[in-house]
Every structure is written in C-alpha cells, then in structure tokens.
Amino acid sequence: MEQNKKYLAACFTVLLFFFHNSFCLAGQKELNTSFCITQFKNGAINWTTGTITATGKASVEDNTKISHKSVPGSARADANRHIIEILKQLIINNSLSVGKYASSNDIIMAGIEKTARDAVITRQYYTSALSVEILIETSIFGGFLQLLLPEKIRQIPQINIEQPQKKITADNSYTGLIIDARKLGIEPVLNPVIISEQGDDIYSANFISREFAVQNGVCRYYCNMDQALKDDRIGSHPLIIKGLRNAGKQNTAIIVSMSDYLILEKTTERHTFLKECRVIIVKD
Numbered sequence: 463m464e465q466n467k468k469y470l471a472a473c474f475t476v477l478l479f480f481f482h483n484s485f486c487l488a489g490q491k492e493l494n495t496s497f498c499i500t501q502f503k504n505g506a507i508n509w510t511t512g513t514i515t516a517t518g519k520a521s522v523e524d525n526t527k528i529s530h531k532s533v534p535g536s537a538r539a540d541a542n543r544h545i546i547e548i549l550k551q552l553i554i555n556n557s558l559s560v561g562k563y564a565s566s567n568d569i570i571m572a573g574i575e576k577t578a579r580d581a582v583i584t585r586q587y588y589t590s591a592l593s594v595e596i597l598i599e600t601s602i603f604g605g606f607l608q609l610l611l612p613e614k615i616r617q618i619p620q621i622n623i624e625q626p627q628k629k630i631t632a633d634n635s636y637t638g639l640i641i642d643a644r645k646l647g648i649e650p651v652l653n654p655v656i657i658s659e660q661g662d663d664i665y666s667a668n669f670i671s672r673e674f675a676v677q678n679g680v681c682r683y684y685c686n687m688d689q690a691l692k693d694d695r696i697g698s699h700p701l702i703i704k705g706l707r708n709a710g711k712q713n714t715a716i717i718v719s720m721s722d723y724l725i726l727e728k729t730t731e732r733h734t735f736l737k738e739c740r741v742i743i744v745k746d
Contacts (some may be wrong), residue, residue: 518539703722
C-alpha cells in the first residue's frame with residue numbers, strides 16, 4: 463500500500479511538471495517562428511498577427527485576503543494588469559507611446575482597459591498548492607486601433623469598385639508593397655511612416671483608408687523575407703523596396719531612395735494597395 467502511495471505521488475509530480483512546461487511552452491511557441499515578437503516581463507506582442515499575450519498568477523499564500531475560490535479571479539486580474547502595462551508601452555509613432563497618449567485622455571484609457579477585459583483565457587494551470595497561472599490573449603486590431611490611430615486617417619472612397627482583383631495580377635501589376643528594413647534596427651510601431659530621401663510621403667495617413675487600418679493594422683511586420691513573400695496580404699506580385707536608413711524621433715520613420723520612390727509614383731495601382739494597407743515591413 464505504501465509503495466502504491468509513493469508511486470501515485472511520483473506520477474502526480476511528473477504530471478504537474480509536464481502540464482506546467484506545456485503551459486510555459488504555449489506562451490512561448492510563437493518565438494520559434496519568423497513572426498516579429500517583442501517580449502515584455504509578463505507577456506509579449508506578436509507584431510505579425512497583432513496578438514498580445516500576458517500571464518497572471520495568484521495563490522492564497524501570496525495574499526491571505528483571498529480564498530481558494532477567488533484565486534482564479536485574482537490570477538485573471540493580474541493578467542489584465544499585465545496586458546494594460548504592455549499596451550501602454552506600445553509606440554504609436556515617433557516618440558508618442560500609448561501610455562503617454564492615454565494619460566491625458568480618459569476615453570483612450572477606458573479603451574485600453576476594455577481591451578484587457580475582452581482578452582480570452584487560452585491556458586489555465588493549477589498547482590498542487592492550488593495557486594493558479596493563466597495565459598490570456600487579445601488583439602490590437604479593431605476597437606483598440608480605432609481609438610489610437612490618428613484622426614487624419616479617414617475613410618477613403620472606393621476609386622473603382624468594378625475592377626476585379628484578378629485583373630491586378632493578370633497584367634503583372636503590383637499587388638502590394640514590401641519594405642525591406644533589415645539591418646536598420648527599427649522597432650515596430652502602430653502607425654509607421656515611410657518617406658523618400660527628399661521627404662516625400664510614400665506611406666502615411668494620407669494614403670490609408672481607416673477601415674482597412676483598423677481591421678488589419680497599418681502594416682504587418684515580419685522577421686523573415688521568405689515568409690513575408692508568402693503572405694496573402696501583399697498578393698502574388700508585391701513591389702519590394704529597400705529601406706536606406708531611419709529618421710524622426712526614435713528613428714521610427716523609414717527612408718527609401720528617390721529612385722524607388724519614383725518607381726512607386728509611376729505605379730498607378732499603388733492607390734489601391736496602399737489604401738487597403740497591403741504593406742509589409744521586414745525587419746531583423
């Protein structure tokens with residue numbers, strides 16, 4: 463009988479170890495891909511998919527004021543706080559962070575808190591001491607971007623709604639834009655700006671329709687060119703432009719050559735794919 467108890471205890475310990483490591487790996491699995499991910503102390507943002515994950519922990523031992531029944535709720539509240547911390551650290555453009563913007567705008571702060579509350583639990587793990595660890599996930603797309611994107615990004619009316627998508631690829635026209643920003647040391651922002659060497663706007667609020675920016679992001683970031691080329695967002699024949707250097711506060715603007723700028727200027731279909739945010743930035 464004693465041997466059976468020891469065996470069961472050993473099995474229980476192994477199972478706890480297995481599930482705990484599975485929980486941790488679930489939160490880290492995206493790191494093994496070509497996605498662009500920024501890690502924070504208690505979570506991460508995936509700039510390729512637009513998802514934010516955060517962990518939360520709670521136990522009776524850590525807080526004697528809570529009961530065993532309220533531990534899961536306390537863990538969720540902890541995860542919510544971490545989501546809010548991550549959201550506030552994101553950069554909109556130049557040196558303007560979400561937190562700085564929200565500090566003077568109660569509506570923005572309320573929107574950030576709602577984004578945290580709307581996060582879904584993707585993993586929940588109980589230890590033998592009845593402490594709880596959870597992993598929650600939410601998206602920066604939709605309501606969050608609606609609040610954060612500049613007002614000058616407005617709805618652009620359809621130029622030619624009768625032109626089928628297939629026609630774009632049939633005549634070898636460009637279907638999207640890839641900015642190769644590798645070796646520039648850029649960090650992802652919510653509203654990137656791309657300009658020419660002489661300061662001409664290539665991609666900014668003037669070219670973007672708010673509908674597409676809110677639903678899919680102003681652009682998508684990749685850390686692998688091969689994977690970027692496979693993304694449906696930029697179609698089967700994207701125009702690829704090399705970034706030369708950075709500019710602006712915190713080097714968030716990407717500068718491209720005048721020759722590449724002129725190529726884009728001669729591309730009449732740019733009005734469509736820029737308006738629809740069919741843009742990818744590839745970084746290290």
